Amino acid sequence: xxxxxxxxxxxxxxxxxxxxxxxxxxxxxxxxxxxxxxxxxxxxxxxxxxxxxxxxxxxxxxxxxxxxxxxxxxxxxxxxxxxxxxxxxxxxxxxxxxxxxxxxxxxxxxxxxxxxxxxxxxxxxxxxxxxxxxxxxxxxxxxxxxxxxxxxxxxxxxxxxxxxxxxxxxxxxxxxxxxxxxxxxxxxxxxxxxxxxxxxxxxxxxxxxxxxxxxxxxxxxxxxxxxxxxxxxxxxxxxxxxxxxxxxxxxxxxxxxxxxxxxxxxxxxxxxxxxxxxxxxxxxxxxxxxxxxxx
Amino acid sequence: xxxxxxxxxxxxxxxxxxxxxxxxxxxxxxxxxxxxxxxxxxxxxxxxxxxxxxxxxxxxxxxxxxxxxxxxxxxxxxxxxxxxxxxxxxxxxxxxxxxxxxxxxxxxxxxxxxxxxxxxxxxxxxxxxxxxxxxxxxxxxxxxxxxxxxxxxxxxxxxxxxxxxxxxxxxxxxxxxxxxxxxxxxxxxxxxxxxxxxxxxxxxxxxxxxxxxxxxxxxxxxxxxxxxxxxxxxxxxxxxxxxxxxxxxxxxxxxxxxxxxxxxxxxxxxxxxxxxxxxxxxxxxxxxxxxxxxxxxxxxxxxxxxxxxxxxxxxxxxxxxxxxxxxxxxxxxxxxxxxxxxxxxxxxxxxxxxxxxxxxxxxxxxxxxxxxxxxxxxxxxxxxxxxxxxxxxxxxxxxxxxxxxxxxxxxxxxxxxxxxxxxxxxxxxx
Numbered sequence: 001x002x003x004x005x006x007x008x009x010x011x012x013x014x015x016x017x018x019x020x021x022x023x024x025x026x027x028x029x030x031x032x033x034x035x036x037x038x039x040x041x042x043x044x045x046x047x048x049x050x051x052x053x054x055x056x057x058x059x060x061x062x063x064x065x066x067x068x069x070x071x072x073x074x075x076x077x078x079x080x081x082x083x084x085x086x087x088x089x090x091x092x093x094x095x096x097x098x099x100x101x102x103x104x105x106x107x108x109x110x111x112x113x114x115x116x117x118x119x120x121x122x123x124x125x126x127x128x129x130x131x132x133x134x135x136x137x138x139x140x141x142x143x144x145x146x147x148x149x150x151x152x153x154x155x156x157x158x159x160x161x162x163x164x165x166x167x168x169x170x171x172x173x174x175x176x177x178x179x180x181x182x183x184x185x186x187x188x189x190x191x192x193x194x195x196x197x198x199x200x201x202x203x204x205x206x207x208x209x210x211x212x213x214x215x216x217x218x219x220x221x222x223x224x225x226x227x228x229x230x231x232x233x234x235x236x237x238x239x240x241x242x243x244x245x246x247x248x249x250x251x252x253x254x255x256x257x258x259x260x261x262x263x264x265x266x267x268x269x270x271x272x273x274x275x276x277x278x279x280x281x282x283x284x285x286x287x288x289x290x291x292x293x294x295x
Numbered sequence: 296x297x298x299x300x301x302x303x304x305x306x307x308x309x310x311x312x313x314x315x316x317x318x319x320x321x322x323x324x325x326x327x328x329x330x331x332x333x334x335x336x337x338x339x340x341x342x343x344x345x346x347x348x349x350x351x352x353x354x355x356x357x358x359x360x361x362x363x364x365x366x367x368x369x370x371x372x373x374x375x376x377x378x379x380x381x382x383x384x385x386x387x388x389x390x391x392x393x394x395x396x397x398x399x400x401x402x403x404x405x406x407x408x409x410x411x412x413x414x415x416x417x418x419x420x421x422x423x424x425x426x427x428x429x430x431x432x433x434x435x436x437x438x439x440x441x442x443x444x445x446x447x448x449x450x451x452x453x454x455x456x457x458x459x460x461x462x463x464x465x466x467x468x469x470x471x472x473x474x475x476x477x478x479x480x481x482x483x484x485x486x487x488x489x490x491x492x493x494x495x496x497x498x499x500x501x502x503x504x505x506x507x508x509x510x511x512x513x514x515x516x517x518x519x520x521x522x523x524x525x526x527x528x529x530x531x532x533x534x535x536x537x538x539x540x541x542x543x544x545x546x547x548x549x550x551x552x553x554x555x556x557x558x559x560x561x562x563x564x565x566x567x568x569x570x571x572x573x574x575x576x577x578x579x580x581x582x583x584x585x586x587x588x589x590x591x592x593x594x595x596x597x598x599x600x601x602x603x604x605x606x607x608x609x610x611x612x613x614x615x616x617x618x619x620x621x622x623x624x625x626x627x628x629x630x631x632x633x634x635x636x637x638x639x640x641x642x643x644x645x646x647x648x649x650x651x652x653x654x655x656x657x658x659x660x661x662x663x664x665x666x667x668x669x670x671x672x673x674x675x676x677x678x679x680x681x682x683x684x685x686x687x688x689x690x691x692x693x694x695x696x697x698x699x700x701x702x703x704x705x706x707x708x709x710x711x712x713x714x715x716x717x718x719x720x721x722x723x724x725x
Contacts, residue, residue: 046366047385048681048719051392064717135543155539244484245542246699261363263688263718 039270046264061271074255086226089170094177119175127239130168161248184218224287252276322375326354326361329642337635341626359486369394376617379609382487384683391681395427396613402426405628414605414674415648428610431631432645436604438592440562448472455595465535468561476535478563481694484546490687497523500596507680514725515712524704527697538698556580570663571644605674608645689714
């Protein structure tokens with residue numbers, strides 16, 4: 001009996017410790033999420049008659065989504081952005097950096113610091129910094145650099161808009177990839193490589209047969225984090241292109257902003273946000289299943 | 296128990312004191328550094344005259360971002376008591392949303408009312424017949440052209456009489472000087488400017504010169520709309536208008552502040568502010584002797600007529616949820632004073648809406664806007680209606696498709712109609 005009461009008291013104490021986090025979670029995550037879902041079933045707007053008298057419109061916003069070419073375009077742009085930036089760019093370069101920096105090379109700390117630096121700049125700051133590199137046609141810093149090598153300059157943010165935001169986001173995200181993948185690499189026992197080397201395995205064989213399979217849980221976790229965070233990128237794209245030109249870089253987060261705060265259609269913007277949330281959830285569930293984690 | 300009652304009383308007292316303290320403060324929002332500077336003396340005057348503290352909330356942001364912030368705050372119920380509205384196209388929608396306090400009675404009783412230009416009074420009246428905004432400044436818009444570039448190329452500087460003459464002149468400029476011949480603001484990044492400073496110039500001189508029918512309903516299927524988009528298409532297809540800079544995040548920077556001063560763009564639609572703010576003494580890249588070097592044409596009609604477009608330049612309004620509406624309206628009337636009008640004219644170049652600004656000694660010193668002020672009575676304008684903000688965004692999207700050569704004039708009109716119907720519902724558009 002005494003043990004039970006002790007356990008109950010301990011449980012109450014833990015609940016008390018958890019309470020502030022729970023309250024914050026309820027106030028800033030759960031409630032806004034539920035409110036967004038509610039909004040997505042209304043015609044709520046920031047201006048016009050719907051701002052004064054919003055109505056419940058059932059699934060109208062979701063039905064509109066299916067026929068909205070701009071929405072599908074934003075999904076496609078987001079897909080290309082995630083594959084280009086998170087999967088190909090950040091992962092490949094992050095993995096190369098992680099492997100290279102595990103070796104005892106000269107100036108290792110300097111290289112690590114240089115790779116880590118972009119991550120220190122907030123999204124918007126990074127965006128504005130790259131504007132001076134890319135915008136302004138012939139006057140852009142990048143145009144001057146390529147001119148020096150005899151390459152014709154371009155309006156980088158017009159002609160190669162999506163490629164440019166992929167490159168900038170890759171530049172910003174390499175550090176996170178490198179840190180996570182370095183952690184994954186460090187979990188592989190050195191003896192395995194030693195044994196493989198004694199058996200005559202080449203570096204390429206060791207990478208394919210040892211590094212990749214043993215790193216798979218880390219890679220999957222990284223992919224999930226990276227994909228979800230790339231879907232949510234807003235400040236960088238907004239600062240660089242605002243989704244333009246002509247929707248070429250209008251990723252889902254920018255599309256949600258444009259619908260909610262340029263067209264002022266909060267209900268419709270919320271519907272797009274809910275769909276984006278569902279996509280992120282599907283990715284998360286996919287990860288859990290891939291990892292065979294019991295929830 | 297006693298303690299609880301005492302505590303409650305103290306709380307009530309504190310709350311009452313804080314409410315009274317709040318009543319002594321008026322929060323006003325302004326955007327753009329020049330506008331913020333122009334209001335400084337007016338703020339001091341309001342504080343002195345009414346014994347209040349004026350808290351100026353500064354938004355040194357582009358029009359589009361400022362409007363977004365303002366509407367978000369109005370929607371949330373925590374917007375300032377008084378604010379400027381960056382585009383006339385937003386006013387009717389804000390009225391319909393219930394954000395603005397009607398000021399019809401106070402406005403008509405105001406000492407400056409009789410001296411306002413009629414166009415300012417008419418522009419201030421909303422579709423429901425009430426007035427919600429102080430129309431203290433006007434944006435008078437025409438086409439500004441580089442006299443020196445045209446004269447050097449042996450090109451006539453005479454007023455073009457029709458759209459075709461205007462297009463021919465632009466083509467001649469390109470052919471003889473290599474400079475772009477004409478620019479109308481266009482595309483999504485330019486925001487409301489694509490409508491305010493571009494599209495409506497031509498629409499008022501088209502076969503269907505209004506967007507609102509007699510019942511106040513939006514009519515976007517008029518032939519004039521397609522014809523206006525055709526003008527854009529010709530300018531773009533023949534490379535008479537710079538298109539690449541318009542697709543960037545700050546589309547006005549290259550054509551207005553670099554190409555025009557350098558003579559690489561020879562003509563552009565603009566407002567009276569261009570003589571002072573864009574290329575004059577307040578500019579970062581001024582054109583020496585701007586009024587001699589830069590001339591103005593009125594905008595020709597499609598086949599006949601000459602048009603000078605008048606807009607309310609960032610009119611001011613009172614928040615309907617202001618805790619002290621009466622005081623805010625009094626402050627609003629101070630913003631309409633001649634001194635404030637002249638202060639704005641000096642820093643931004645907009646035109647005072649009061650005829651008697653002409654007698655003001657400080658205004659007389661501003662030689663650039665004085666002749667435009669005298670002609671302000673001839674301004675024409677589009678009848679406003681709710682949904683105009685959406686139309687403005689739809690025009691930006693339609694012109695962006697033209698800039699990217701993704702569509703023709705009929706396709707651009709369809710983009711506009713579809714966007715407005717999608718956003719507002721089919722029943723809002725004829």
